[in-house]
Amino acid sequence: MIYEPDEDSFLLVKHIKRLAKNKRVLDMGTGFGILAETAIRSGAVDVLAVDINEEVIDYVKSKGIKAKVSDLFSNVNEKFDLIVFNPPYLPEDEMEDEETRRITTGGKRGYELLGKFLASAKSYLNKKGQILTVFSSLTHKDKIDKMLKEGGYKFDCLEKKKLFFEELYVYLIFKD
Numbered sequence: 519m520i521y522e523p524d525e526d527s528f529l530l531v532k533h534i535k536r537l538a539k540n541k542r543v544l545d546m547g548t549g550f551g552i553l554a555e556t557a558i559r560s561g562a563v564d565v566l567a568v569d570i571n572e573e574v575i576d577y578v579k580s581k582g583i584k585a586k587v588s589d590l591f592s593n594v595n596e597k598f599d600l601i602v603f604n605p606p607y608l609p610e611d612e613m614e615d616e617e618t619r620r621i622t623t624g625g626k627r628g629y630e631l632l633g634k635f636l637a638s639a640k641s642y643l644n645k646k647g648q649i650l651t652v653f654s655s656l657t658h659k660d661k662i663d664k665m666l667k668e669g670g671y672k673f674d675c676l677e678k679k680k681l682f683f684e685e686l687y688v689y690l691i692f693k694d
């Protein structure tokens with residue numbers, strides 16, 4: 519199963535259009551590749567797409583995007599100017615089947631995968647590198663702000679969007 523681009527994907531697309539020009543970009547958890555494609559079209563000098571799901575990687579490679587299977591950074595060996603990540607960020611829901619859970623659930627509370635990503639991401643950013651990400655009010659915004667501060671990151675909330683039962687937050691995160 520591959521994640522169908524949704525509100526969260528489209529929010530990131532909007533910001534990638536102005537942020538990706540002349541940058542080396544990593545699309546973490548690429549899904550259908552919408553964020554990688556946007557970066558390519560917006561003038562990024564190099565784009566790598568990674569995902570934990572092999573089906574995803576076969577698909578995006580067939581579209582001509584440079585891509586490889588990786589569990590977060592496990593198979594990433596370069597540094598980037600911009601890392602974009604629309605992570606699975608929802609809290610665990612026992613009713614959800616295993617396949618859906620893998621693309622939408624960030625852990626028991628929702629923020630665990632994003633936390634794991636942030637713990638390593640700094641080492642994969644060039645000087646002045648940035649991270650563009652999105653998460654939901656269901657992900658516990660306070661916890662994410664705390665993780666960012668403790669990790670030594672600076673960040674701006676670029677946009678908030680109210681949906682039916684949640685609010686989405688788009689964050690631009692700075693290493694330096």
Ligand SMILES: C[S@@+](CC[C@H](N)C(=O)[O-])C[C@H]1O[C@@H](n2cnc3c(N)ncnc32)[C@H](O)[C@@H]1O
Pocket residue numbers: 521522523524526527546547548549550551552553568569570571574588589590604605606620621622
């Ligand atoms: C919410 S979808 C986003 C897909 C796409 N980037 C978009 O914006 O439409 C999350 C993606 O992260 C991938 N993913 C989940 N856990 C991962 C991990 N540990 N490492 C890399 N990718 C992961 C999923 O397979 C899925 O494709």
